[in-house]
Amino acid sequence: MQADASSDGYGQLLWTPSAEQAAASRMADYQAWLAREHGIHTTSYHELWRWSIEDIDRFWSSIWTYFDVLGEGPLTPVLGQREMPGAQWFPNTRLNYAENIFRQASTERPALIARSEDAPPRELSWAELERDTAALAAFLRARGIGPGDRVASYMPNRPETVIAFLACASIGAIWSSCAPDMGPTVVLDRLRQIEPRLLFATDSYSYNGKQHDRAPQVDELLAALPSVRHVVQVPGPMQGSRSTPAWRNRLDWADAIATPAAPRYERVPFDHPLWIVYSSGTTGLHKAMVHSHGGVVLTHLKTCALQHDLRPGDRLLFLGSTGWIVWNFQLGALFTGASIVLYDGNPNWPDTGALWRFIDEQRVSHLGCGAAYLIAAKKDGLRPRDIGALTQLRAINVTGSPLPVDAYHWAYEAIKPDLWLASISGGTDIASGFVACAPTLPVHAGEIQCAELGVAAFAFNDAGQPVVDEVGELVITQPMPSMPVRFWNDEGGRRYRESYFETFPGVWRHGDWIRFTPRHTSVIYGRSDSTINRFGIRMGTAEIYRVVEELPEVRDSLVVDLEYLGRPSFMPLFVVLQPGLTLDDALRQRITEQIRSKASSRHVPNEVVQVDDIPRTLSGKKMEVPVRKLLLGTAAEKVASPDAMQNPASLGFFVAYAARLASALPSGA
Helix, strand or coil: CECCHHHEEEECEEECCCHHHHHCCHHHHHHHHHHHHHCCCCCCHHHHHHHHHHCHHHHHHHHHHHCCCCCECCCCCCEEECCCCCCEECCCCEECHHHHHHCCCCCCCCCEEEEECCEEEEEECHHHHHHHHHHHHHHHHHCCCCCCCEEEEECCCCHHHHHHHHHHHHHCCEEEEECCCCCHHHHHHHHHHHCCCEEEEECEEEECCEEEECHHHHHHHHHHCCCCCEEEEECCCCCCCCCCCCCCCEEEHHHHCCCCCCCCCCCEECCCEEEEEECCCCCCCCCEEEEEHHHHHHHHHHHHHHHCCCCCCCEEEECCCCCCHHHHHHHHHHHHCCEEEEEECCCCCCCCCHHHHHHHHCCCCEEEEEHHHHHHHHHCCCCHHHCCCCCCCCEEEEECCCCCHHHHHHHHHHCCCCCEEEECEEECCCCEEEEECCCCCCEECCCECEECCCCCEEEECCCCCECCCEEEEEEECCCCCCCCCEECCCHHHHHHHHHHCCCCCCCEEEEEEEEECCCCCEEEEEEHHHCEEECCEEECHHHHHHHHCCCCCEEEEEECCCCCCCCCCCCEEEEEECCCCCCCHHHHHHHHHHHHHHCCHHHCCCEEEECCCCCEECCCCECHHHHHHHHCCCCHHHHCCHHHECCHHHHHHHHHHHHHHHHHCCCCC
């Protein structure tokens, strides 16, 4: 589809790195190294990117060499098998994720800084992190856990979770994590598939100033997971206020790390599973994606060091639970010598300035968050620059959904003018970004800076042809090391192929609408499976949200088109207003006129409806497809599991609305 004329507002230049900033970046150093060591001269980021996707063998080999990855075996061939799906990377090498993490150990900076709602901030040195990781790894080995065994976690974003993961990685066990705010149903949908042998679990956690007991939920998990032979209890804030949980074969965390052991790292084949992560569906069997040690090591080195410019001494805080892929991604900052800052709790507790005070106090250099967080801060009238000096903060990475133009302007006015504000888009599927950021490029309002190095990202039209300045399907035409090795329990790889490779054989179709501009930036327009196809004209939902949520009265919104199997189009728009406001005819008219004038006259909704809340997944994504299915007549229990939602009570309105809609629409509509 053609880019809509409503693109006005996109593209304004907001920030350009100074010559000194660009020259000091890891990206500039890598380009100079390529020229010096390999005779590969590039004068721009786009030239470098073009080389990286046209000579992928030399590019990924250069990443291994430039970062001096610890491992063994010849680097040739880089690709033993090139086809997608089924590409086989560095088949003659062996390495270990945790070994490559701990080579960055330093006495000059902490490895972790942790904040939780129920305790003061604490630091964990590199020596302490490696000590506890080695002790726990030996503890796991003594209980028969080894390469290929699955280990699951039901813990919050705290140092013990990082230690548990690194211990598993060091022995070649396969990690899989669910956040403790997930209910048993959605956790079991994941963990039943992989049959873990050991579970790390907390008995409680704090969020928004309240303590949440999880001991009964762990009881439910254990009853349904006979494969679990041991449970390691990590104490939460309620520990000591009630009796010890009677979990079968329960072990204490303190005992698990009590006996010192020498660090020992099991080097495994490049494609050996590191972790299993899950698609963010709200119902049904989640895709269990297997990522490899080698694929994650190379990709996170490239992404964290080159694209995000993380360096020794930097501090990365990425808001997100342990059930969202950003938790896995933030660990990659340790590869660069940066420290990671674990934020366990509500960023708006005890007040909306809490996160920004903490960022200032802890000298955070890189903040990662969902777009919804920044949009809400803007709607709340927050001015972080008035809360703290934020002198060390130089970059904010935004993901989860497109960041609207007005939020870009707000960030430069309300946070700081000299800010590298980078919208990024990738996901669980690759544990990284497809289109993201580079420290040597400018920032334009509403646009993503570039495709990542080594990522052959293009927009395809319906005929499978690449297009520029038109909206098309986001595709990847060359293999990447961090594409899933496979899906767990996917006999013959059928579900893997159906998920990515059926539309364009041999080409990865990701399921997002994207437009690449002539200057190689990009704009994401939302999921292609929730596209509005109004009167034959397709539009991404993000285009509607952008213009609707520009209005100061509107905090949040959701739109669906109910055209289906020949029924007439009916498109309701649901809006959450600022506290105390009520949707009247005047505001309704302003909303529809905003869409007509700034988005498309063909996409004015049939109805604008005020709601208290927009249904969201646990990772904060708007539940467009489940709401559409609900309004088309699917039963609520079949479209979404409450355990997979941030706000399950929000569905009640839509269930009632679906019933009214069914009785109001004419027969056959």
